[in-house]
Amino acid sequence: MFKFKNIINSQSRTITSAAIIIGALSLVSRLLGVFRDRILASHFGAGDTLDIYYAAFRLPDLVYNLVVLGAISAGLIPVFTSLLEEASPLNRKKQEAWRLINSVLNFIIIGLLLICGLFFVFAEQIIPLITPGFSAEKLALVVSLSRIMFLSPVLLGISAVLGSILQSFKQFFVYSLAPIFYNIGIIVGAIYLVDEWGLYGLAWGVVFGALLHLLIQLPTVFSSGYRYRPILNWRDKNVLRVGRMTIPRTMTLVLNQLNILLVTMMASTLAAGSLAIFNLANNLQSFPLGIFGVSFAVAALPTLSVLAVKKDLGDFVVALSSTFRQILFLIVPVSVLFYVLRAQIVRVILGAGEFGWLDTRLTAASLAIFALSLFAQSVLPLLIRAFYALQNSKTPFYLGLVSLAVNLIALLFFCWVFSFDNDFSFFTAAILKISDLRLVADLRILALPAAISVSSIVNLILLLIWLRFKIGRLDGRKIIDSSLRILFSALGAGLITYSLLQLLNLIVPTEKFLGIFAQGLLAGLGGLAGYWLLGWLLNMEEMAIFVSAMKKKLLKKVSPAVAEDVAREGEGV
Secondary structure (H helix, E strand, O other): OOOHHHHHHOOOOOHHHHHHHHHHHHHHHHHHHHHHHHHHHHHHOOOHHHHHHHHHHHHHHHHHHHHHHHHHHHHHHHHHHHHHHOOOOOOHHHHHHHHHHHHHHHHHHHHHHHHHHHHHHOHHHHHHHHOOOOOHHHHHHHHHHHHHHOHHHHHHHHHHHHHHHHHHOOOHHHHHHHHHHHHHHHHHHHHHHHHHHOHHHHHHHHHHHHHHHHHOOHHHHHHOOOOOOOOOOOOOHHHHHHHHHHHHHHHHHHHHHHHHHHHHHHHHOOOOOHHHHHHHHHHHHHHHHHHHHHHHHHHHHHHHHHHHHOOOHHHHHHHHHHHHHHHHHHHHHHHHHHHHOHHHHHHHHHOOOOOOHHHHHHHHHHHHHHHHOHHHHHHHHHHHHHHHHOOOOHHHHHHHHHHHHHHHHHHHHHHHHOOOOOHHHHHHHHHOOOHHHOOOOOHHHHHHHHHHHHHHHHHHHHHHHHHHHHHOOOOHHHHHHHHHHHHHHHHHHHHHHHHHHHHHHHHOOOOOHHHHHHHHHHHHHHHHHHHHHHHHHOOOHHHHHHHHHHHHHHHOOOOOOOOOOHHHHHOOO
């Protein structure tokens, strides 16, 4: 009999099936995130209050990304997976694997407590460096909120290490539930705590969400065989392997965070609400990015790590190529629809309360620019994890340096271009349908998503070139052929969507929420139907793989799986 416990403890047979689980639950999490942002936007609008909240989030988020994600994604999962793969009948390697988990967990706890403690003490000195344009009153609130939020990296750090166990065992269901509970905690803070504690309620909501993120994973982690031990052995060869891989990964994340900090610093010098608009647009584009790009990358890492350990580069390329194309198949049409339906998306999701029409149009314009690079941002996590699976974390760091330089140059260039009247700024404003805002809004805000987009595309190109050099081939002909079919179908879907949008403008009243929602929904569904039809006519292999995986997930009972069959993945299973 089908039991919920089977879902909790099930393993995924293929990368696509794993990504479907992760993506489906990520969709729920992102919807909650959208609901969260709608609550924030309707309560506070795009102004000083949200600027303070998002600025306060930066340092705790920086700590988590640098200390935790560096160790997990680059070092812990590949090494832990390799130990499990090499486990002997006497389970000596498995014992080594558990010792590794406990050592890394204890190192991360100690490291986070020390770092968060230092940031807590010196917050008043550090915060002004990342928000130089804020007033003294705004800075004081940012400092206070940041100090509360510094509890969250510690909780999320513990949760991330335990989550690596679930990823390595390909138990993605509970792992993917954790972000949902994280968002629930933040929503609780926004709805129930803000009335009592003001902005401090939002900060405590973040901490509560981090606690839920940890607690939801504990039962399944313990059922997998894990038991906590107070081990702290920095001489352990496996710990040293993780450490050697972690340092370059951490430096890469430093570069990524510097990109965001550069944007934050620049936004703080622009008109009030600029940082909020950038973050809201970034959160919207992160919706499909998390569902498709990150989901497939997370699902692929254990498989790629095992194939790298076996030195099976043939199947490694098959798995990488199949996953790469699958991401493009899903993200490219979404990018086109985001561009065409940007105003409807922003208005439906954020357009309430204090979030006015000017905020809507500027956020929509920022979202359109993000949409142009969404394909690059979505495949970057996969390519970076491919290097980590090969136990090479240095190359992404070196290429990240180039990307950081490109981001800085692009940021300065676009800020300059959008600061005065010229052909480029006129053309961009006309394309984005915001020409009339030049006299009432600071269009330099468009420089923020533009810089991120340019640097992401450059980083993608560099990673592809270097990976091709590293492993000899990338199945390039198949990737190019699939990309052209996907692009043609997506552009056709965009044309259908735009045509339906214009037609519905004549029929559906768009002055109210329901009208805008109906217009966007019907036009979007028409566009997706067109994409699906064109994809079928062009005989897209990626469509067959996706449909097959969906059928297996929806029609079959969940059962414990055997090891992943990469060859079948490439055949559409």
